[in-house]
């Protein structure tokens with residue numbers, strides 16, 4: 130006996146939503162990007178075989194020599210900011226938790242406020258990354274706790290010094306700097322490692338302005354400032370050179386560099402081939418990496434624990450530990466490894482020196498604008514764009530205002546899926562939904 134014809138539409142709808150909710154990626158290119166126009170059509174160069182095989186081996190040895198890598202979310206914890214928050218901070222609860230689920234503990238552990246990359250974390254959780262993953266909060270967080278280490282003294286690392294001083298390298302970096310700003314001011318050398326199952330969420334890099342930087346304000350606010358277009362006059366161009374140091378060659382494992390050039394095309398994927406390089410100003414081009422080895426078992430990394438990836442010379446393996454407890458062991462070839470060179474672009478050495486002096490001497494007492502002044506300017510711009518009375522924004526808490534700033538100004542691209550929202554994070558806010566969503570989600 131067949132199914133009564135009257136039930137067919139209902140079955141069709143049920144099957145449709147089953148496929149839709151489980152996969153969410155049946156049809157591509159459903160949501161055109163809506164990037165701010167001034168963050169589109171910036172140069173990006175990609176070079177195959179940018180580094181020789183010999184130098185690449187030396188660089189990989191250097192990665193092992195550096196040995197210990199903390200999660201990038203814990204990087205620069207020693208950095209002191211003039212303003213840690215925009216005024217949303219509130220005391221931490223007696224049980225050590227933060228009342229607001231968007232907040233994280235402050236540097237001194239006494240308060241809770243929005244995380245430094247609130248813009249990135251908020252978008253990643255809401256949409257499940259550029260792939261539109263439907264996953265719970267803890268899984269998605271573990272995917273982005275990648276590992277890194279900074280090299281401050283290049284004299285200690287001759288291979289690194291060699292590559293960053295090669296004329297070919299300097300020329301490639303200068304191609305991305307504006308023509309009238311060809312003086313490179315390198316400020317950071319970073320080694321980044323992703324274990325299988327990890328990705329870099331879509332973001333713009335921390336920008337610098339002539340009167341503002343990560344030393345003064347939370348980076349999420351600086352990203353909002355960049356995207357708002359209100360501060361173009363004080364924006365400092367920069368360049369990042371990302372070089373792949375791993376030796377695996379199979380493009381099917383993912384890990385591609387992804388960027389969104391403009392609003393007319395979808396995200397562009399550049400395979401993470403060994404020895405290749407990507408050169409871009411990451412503070413004005415939205416970028417990410419594709420999930421690396423998505424099928425791999427992902428170690429769960431709590432942000433409240435000390436997560437360390439460490440090279441073990443004895444057996445040439447890498448050990449991932451969380452509060453000292455061994456979670457996973459990897460071969461070097463299991464890892465996606467890159468080095469990132471970052472430099473600001475100035476008109477001259479004098480301009481660089483003067484900015485250097487500003488960074489060294491600026492403080493709340495010494496010329497840094499109160500954060501409330503910037504918030505007020507962004508609010509005024511919101512009023513203008515949304516054509517709403519200013520009083521309607523006054524009703525918002527500062528946390529709600531931060532969400533509105535990120536949504537309205539930054540506009541990170543949403544996944545190319547029918548339902549771009551990651552409903553699997555809802556149980557974090559509403560535990561009552563766990564039984565309903567657990568069959569559909571990796572919670």
Ligand SMILES: [Fe+2]
Pocket residue numbers: 332333334411416
């Ligand atoms: Fe970046």
